Every structure is written in structure tokens, then in C-alpha cells.
Amino acid sequence: MAREWDAVAYEGLSSPQTRWGAEFLGRLELAGDESAIDAGCGTGKVTGLLLERLPRGTVLAVDGSRAMVEAAGERFAGEPRVRVEHQDLLELEVGEPVDLVFSTATFHWIVDHQRLFDRLADVLKPGGRLAAQCGGEGNISRATRATREVVRRERFRPFFEGWDDDKNYAGAGETKARLEAAGFEGVEAWLHEEPTRFGSVEELSRFLATVVLGGHLQRLPGGEGEAFAGAVADEIVSEDGDPLLDYVRLNMTAARAGGGG
Numbered sequence: 001m002a003r004e005w006d007a008v009a010y011e012g013l014s015s016p017q018t019r020w021g022a023e024f025l026g027r028l029e030l031a032g033d034e035s036a037i038d039a040g041c042g043t044g045k046v047t048g049l050l051l052e053r054l055p056r057g058t059v060l061a062v063d064g065s066r067a068m069v070e071a072a073g074e075r076f077a078g079e080p081r082v083r084v085e086h087q088d089l090l091e092l093e094v095g096e097p098v099d100l101v102f103s104t105a106t107f108h109w110i111v112d113h114q115r116l117f118d119r120l121a122d123v124l125k126p127g128g129r130l131a132a133q134c135g136g137e138g139n140i141s142r143a144t145r146a147t148r149e150v151v152r153r154e155r156f157r158p159f160f161e162g163w164d165d166d167k168n169y170a171g172a173g174e175t176k177a178r179l180e181a182a183g184f185e186g187v188e189a190w191l192h193e194e195p196t197r198f199g200s201v202e203e204l205s206r207f208l209a210t211v212v213l214g215g216h217l218q219r220l221p222g223g224e225g226e227a228f229a230g231a232v233a234d235e236i237v238s239e240d241g242d243p244l245l246d247y248v249r250l251n252m253t254a255a256r257a258g259g260g261g
């Protein structure tokens, strides 16, 4: 199951993810009456934008973090067209297959993309569509380098012995092949860069602590988390003085085979 998230902090810090999600959603052609799943809905900000695009549709918002599910549940309380469920996407089960699986900023947290795509194909109607964006090949390489450096420091090393910070920043070619192997057709997959600059090292550090380094912080004793995120932020900035994360997004659209036409 996915790790826990600080939903309150994510709600306040996730404007980059919300902006990318809105842009990705803006490019999708939708009839407006689809049944959709938001796979990894977080606190539900992008889910809300998806719902606006589906005035006659429904959304099943799924997330593996209980805190995120609680936040999204509060956001959509009294909205009969949204159901929020705590589920692991690798074990995703739905009552009825849906027209659309939508997802933003989530798939790179799941290492086994083949298993993920097999599962998502299974919850789609024949001809149903997958439209997703996540971190892709080369994503936040500055932060990855800096984190490796800080993890090796004596102060932090004991907390990370034998632990792997697994992410899957996949490339476009391998993603296309995996989607086709899962039974998708008309697959398009492409990368684009989203360099994201923060107002200060402190702002970068707060963002890292909640989003990028959340898994690391859960291994550290209280108090050390802030120091760790601050050290990673300092290390990133030491490259060229720029509080910048070199985000790369992997986009994918595909249809489950069997839709005819």
C-alpha cells in the first residue's frame, strides 16, 4: 500500500501539481457524461477540475493514503456525483467498469507499471480511455542527486540502511510498450519538461519535505525531518544558487482494446 501523506500540507503546497493537472485535463476531449476514476486523487483539487469537465458524469476518486482520502471525502461531502475510496491502485476493484481512468502526479510512486496498467485495463470498459500524467525519465534529477548525497552523511545514514527510495520515472518508449502489453491501443506517450522555481530555499525545503521526501521523513525521528529536507534544499541550491526542481512529466493516452470502430 502507498505511504501516508500530510494532506493538509499537500493541499497548501501542491499548486505545481494542480497547474500541470489542469493543463493536462484541458487538452482532453470529453463528452461530459463519462464515468471516470481519478487514480491517486490526493486531496481532490484536480478531481474537482475533472468533475467540472463531466457535468453529466461521475467520478470515483481513489487514493492509498487515508489522510488524502479523508481530505478528498470532506471536499466532496454532499456531492452525489463523487465517491471517494481508500484503495491501492495495484489492487483496484470497481463495481462497474468505467469510461475513463484519469490520473495526475501519481504513477511514478508505483514501481510496477506493468501490473498497474494491467489493473487499470481491467477496470475500463472496452474502448474506455486512460489519460494520465506523472513524473517521467529524468524527473527532478537535481533533487535525486542531492538526496543521495545527504543520505550518505553520518547524521542521517543510519536511518536509511537497507532502504530503497523506489520511484519509477519511466520513459515514453517503455511506457508505450507496457500499455500495449496490457491490452491498450492507440497509445501515445511523451515527455515534457516543467522546470519549477521556488521563491526561496525555505520554500523549496517545505515543498521537498511534504512531496518529494515524504517517504524519507517517515524514517527519521522527530525534528530530524526538517533538518534533512533543509540539507537537501541547500545541496540543490549549491549547484548554481537556483531553488529550482527540474520536473519532467510523462504523459500517456490510450484506449482499452475491444471498443470497435
Ligand SMILES: C[S@@+](CC[C@H](N)C(=O)[O-])C[C@H]1O[C@@H](n2cnc3c(N)ncnc32)[C@H](O)[C@@H]1O
Pocket: 001, 002, 003, 005, 014, 017, 018, 021, 039, 040, 041, 042, 043, 044, 045, 046, 062, 063, 064, 065, 068, 087, 088, 089, 090, 103, 104, 105, 106, 109, 110
Ligand atoms: C502527488 S499526489 C497527487 C495527487 C493529485 N492527483 C494531484 O495531482 O495533486 C500522489 C498521490 O498518489 C497516491 N498514491 C501513490 N501510490 C498509490 C497507490 N499504490 N495506490 C493509491 N494511491 C497511491 C498518494 O497517496 C498521493 O495521494
